[in-house]
Amino acid sequence: MDEILMLYGGGAGMVSFLARVTGIDASAMVRLRQLSDGSDGQPPVVDVFATTPFEVVAARRLQGTVSRDGAVVGADTMLAALNATDFASATAEAPVELNLGRPRDPSWPGALPPATGFKLIDNLPVDVARHLADEGQKLTRQFSGPMGPPQGLMNQTVITAESGETSVEIPMRMIFACTNLGFIPNFAAPMDVPRHLRIAGLGRWVRLDAPFGSVYHSNRLSLF
Numbered sequence: 001m002d003e004i005l006m007l008y009g010g011g012a013g014m015v016s017f018l019a020r021v022t023g024i025d026a027s028a029m030v031r032l033r034q035l036s037d038g039s040d041g042q043p044p045v046v047d048v049f050a051t052t053p054f055e056v057v058a059a060r061r062l063q064g065t066v067s068r069d070g071a072v073v074g075a076d077t078m079l080a081a082l083n084a085t086d087f088a089s090a091t092a093e094a095p096v097e098l099n100l101g102r103p104r105d106p107s108w109p110g111a112l113p114p115a116t117g118f119k120l121i122d123n124l125p126v127d128v129a130r131h132l133a134d135e136g137q138k139l140t141r142q143f144s145g146p147m148g149p150p151q152g153l154m155n156q157t158v159i160t161a162e163s164g165e166t167s168v169e170i171p172m173r174m175i176f177a178c179t180n181l182g183f184i185p186n187f188a189a190p191m192d193v194p195r196h197l198r199i200a201g202l203g204r205w206v207r208l209d210a211p212f213g214s215v216y217h218s219n220r221l222s223l224f
Contacts, residue, residue, distance in 0.1 A: 001067075002099050002100065002101055002102055003066065003071040003073050003102075003103055004066070004067040004097060004098065004099060004100065005032065005046070005065070005066050005067070005078075005081075005097075005098040005100055006065045006066075006095040006096070006098075007062065007063070007082075007085075007095055007096045007098055008043050008062075008064045008065075008091060008092045009043065009062065009064075009090055009091065009092075010061065010062030010064075011085075011087030011088060011090055012087065012088060013062070013212065014048065014060060014062050014078075014082060014087075015087065016182065016212075017048070017050070017058075017060040017182075017212075017213060018050070018076075018078055018079040019079060020180065020181045020182050021058065021075050021181065022075050022076050022079055024053060024180060025052065025075075026076065028050055028051050028075040028076075029051050029072055029073070029075060029104060029107045030048055030049060030072070030073055030074070030078055031048075031049045031071070031072045031108050031112060032046050032047070032049075032066045032069075032070070032071050032072075033046065033049065033069060033070060033115065034046055034066055035047050035115060038065075043063040043092050044063065044064060045061055045062075045063060045064075046061065046062055046063075046064050046065070046066050047059050047060075047115075048060055048062060049112060050075055051108075051109065052177055052215075054173045054174075054176050054177040054180075055154070055173055056173055056174055056177045056215045056217045057112075057113070057215070057216045057217075058177055058181055058183075058213060058214070058215050058216075059213060059215075059216065060213040063092070064090075070112075071100070071105070072103060072104045072105045072107060073101055073102075073103065073104055074101065074104060077101040078098070078100050081098040081099055081100055082098060113202075113205045113207065113216040113218075117202045118200040118201065118205070118207055119166060119200055119201055119202065120163075120198055120200050121163040121166055121167075121199045121200055121201055122161040122162070122163060122198075122199045123196045123197070123198055123199070124159065124170075124196060124198075125196050125197075126185065126195050126196060126197060126210075126211075127195075128159075129175055129178060129179070129210075130179070132158050132172070132175045133175050133178075133179040133184075136153065136158075136172050136176060153172055154172055154176070155171050155172070155173070156171060156172045157169040157170065157171055157172075158170055158172050158175060159199070161199040161201075166201055168201040169206070170206065170208060171217065174206075174215050174217050175208075177215045178210050178213075178215055181213060181215075182212060183211065183214075183215070184210050184212075185212070197209060197210050204219050205217070205219075206219065
C-alpha cells in the first residue's frame with residue numbers, strides 16, 4: 001500500500017527542503033517520524049529526515065499525520081506529491097492528502113537519532129558557520145578530485161563545544177550540510193529569524209539546529 005501523509009501545515013518549507021535535498025542527491029530517501037499526535041491540543045508534528053551525500057542526516061518538521069510511523073519514501077516522490085497539490089491551503093481543519101508512493105524501507109541506511117534527550121551544549125553565531133563554510137568551499141575547489149571533496153576535509157573538526165562534562169565535535173561535513181541545504185539564513189532574512197545555531201549532544205549523536213532545519217551526525221564509523 002502507498003504511504004499517505006495528511007498535511008496540516010509547513011508545506012512551503014518542506015518543498016524548499018526537499019528541492020535542496022534532491023538537487024544534491026536525486027536518489028535521496030526520506031523517513032517520516034510521527035513526533036506528536038495532537039493529543040496535547042497542539043497540531044500533530046512529523047519529523048522528515050533525509051539522507052545526504054555528506055554522511056549526515058538532515059531533518060525538517062511539518063504539521064500532519066503519516067500513515068505509518070517510520071515510513072521511508074523517495075524524496076523526489078514526496079516533492080512531486082507536494083508540488084501536485086495546493087499545499088499552501090493546508091490547515092488542521094482542512095488538511096491536504098499526499099500520496100507518497102510505495103514504501104522504500106530497505107533503502108534507509110539505519111536507525112534514526114533519538115527523538116528526545118539531547119542536551120543543549122552551546123550556541124554558534126551563524127556568521128561563524130558561514131565563515132567556516134566559505135573557507136571549506138575554497139579548500140574543496142582547490143583540492144577536490146573526481147570523488148568529490150577529500151574525506152580529510154569533510155572529517156576535520158571545526159568546532160569543539162563543551163558544557164560541564166559533555167563535549168562534542170562538529171566536523172566540516174555538518175557545516176557543509178547546513179549551508180548546502182539552505183538551513184542558515186542569509187542577510188536578507190527577516191529579523192525575527194534566529195541568528196545562531198544550537199549544538200546539542202546525546203550519546204554517539206551530535207545535532208546542529210539551524211533556523212530552517214537540523215543535521216545529525218554519529219561519531220561511529222558508519223553514518224548511523
